[in-house]
Amino acid sequence: MGGAMLxxxxxxxxxxxxxxxxxxxxxxxxxxxxxxxEPGEGAPEVLVLAVKPQQLDAMPRLKAGVLISILAGVEEAxxxxxxxxxxxxxxxxxxxxxxxxxVVALHGGDAEARHVAETLMAPLGxxxxxxxxxxxxxxxxxxxxxxxxxxxxxxxxAEGGAGLGLPADQAxxxxxxxxxGAAALAAASGEPPAVLAERVxxxxxxxRAGLNVLDHDHALQDLIAATLDAAAKRSAELAxxxxx
Numbered sequence: 001m002g003g004a005m006l007x008x009x010x011x012x013x014x015x016x017x018x019x020x021x022x023x024x025x026x027x028x029x030x031x032x033x034x035x036x037x038e039p040g041e042g043a044p045e046v047l048v049l050a051v052k053p054q055q056l057d058a059m060p061r062l063k064a065g066v067l068i069s070i071l072a073g074v075e076e077a078x079x080x081x082x083x084x085x086x087x088x089x090x091x092x093x094x095x096x097x098x099x100x101x102x103v104v105a106l107h108g109g110d111a112e113a114r115h116v117a118e119t120l121m122a123p124l125g126x127x128x129x130x131x132x133x134x135x136x137x138x139x140x141x142x143x144x145x146x147x148x149x150x151x152x153x154x155x156x157x158a159e160g161g162a163g164l165g166l167p168a169d170q171a172x173x174x175x176x177x178x179x180x181g182a183a184a185l186a187a188a189s190g191e192p193p194a195v196l197a198e199r200v201x202x203x204x205x206x207x208r209a210g211l212n213v214l215d216h217d218h219a220l221q222d223l224i225a226a227t228l229d230a231a232a233k234r235s236a237e238l239a240x241x242x243x244x
Contacts, residue, residue, distance in 0.1 A: 001070060002050025004098035005124060006030065012100065012123035020044070046116060047085070053238050056082065066113045068120070072140050073238025076108045076133060087113035092139045095147045097124035103143040107133050137239070141231035149227055154179055 007030060010016055016032030024037040039062055047064035053071045059082065067085035076088045089109040096102040102125035106117055114129070121127045130139060154175050161171030186193055201207040214220040 001093060001095065001097075002048065003029070004095060005048070005050070005070075005093060006033070008098050008100055008124055009120075014123075043084070046120065047083075048120075049079070049083075053242065056242060059083075066109065066116050068117055071242075072144060073137075073235045074242040075136075075239050078239075078242040089113055089117040090133065090136060091117065091121065092136060092144045093121070093124060094143050101125050104128075105130050105136070105139040105143065107136065137232040137235040138228075140235040141228040145228075145231045149224075150179070 006019065006021070009019075010030045010033075016030055017034075020034040020036060020040075021029060022036045022039055026035050029035060039060055043063035043065065045065045047062060047067050049059075049062075049067060049069040049071060051059065051071065053074050056071065056074060056078075061083060063084040065086045066089065067079060067083050067087070068089045068091050069079050070091050070093055071079075072092070074090075076090055079085070079088045079090075087109040090107050092105045094102050094104075097104065100123055104121045104124050104127045106114070106121065106127065106129050109117060118127055118129075130136070154172075157179070158168070158172040158175040161174060162168045166174070182196075186196060189196065197207075197211065201211055
């Protein structure tokens with residue numbers, strides 16, 4: 001995720017010479033970025049922490065003016081106790097930030113740190129602040145993990161088309177374009193998804209026949225709710241482990 005964010009920042013005009021990556025295993029980084037295997041002297045104005053949550057306790061005690069963490073499940077208090085930062089901001093981006101079409105949820109920091117974080121994240125896509133830190137478990141489940149769930153749906157949609165006789169590669173192209181177009185229309189129309197679904201579904205038609213399967217006994221809603229609940233619970237478990 002850190003690499004996806006880095007590439008988007010540079011594509012959006014950030015000067016690689018102003019960016020330093022601290023990673024002993026870094027590879028395939030954009031040209032011009034400074035790479036260190038361990039922290040140097042001094043404290044950067046902004047430090048973006050983009051490691052696995054399980055690696056947190058192995059991190060040195062870094063210093064920064066503003067620490068922006070994208071670690072799932074690691075709370076601001078846990079970060080403040082491990083790093084010397086003037087302000088701590090939590091961020092939850094998702095993978096489409098690499099195209100500038102991601103979602104970034106933010107929380108924490110004072111007014112200056114909030115301005116820094118929002119400005120930094122703006123090229124990545126939609127940037128919104130959440131009211132309570134505890135909502136990060138829900139954000140992580142919905143938008144952080146959401147692309148993975150969408151890819152599973154795409155795979156199932158394509159395999160269903162192939163099962164009806166379409167060539168597999170063609171079915172996948174149709175599935176990707178269908179989801180992409182439907183999402184773009186939902187974003188542009190301003191109508192609730194339920195209303196858009198009803199517009200597609202003519203009484204007694206093919207779409208209605210398929211929706212009847214998805215809607216029967218709330219099958220799709222229950223499946224998605226259980227999926228998000230599992231992801232949110234895992235986020236809470238990571239938070240508890242970081243506190244300990």
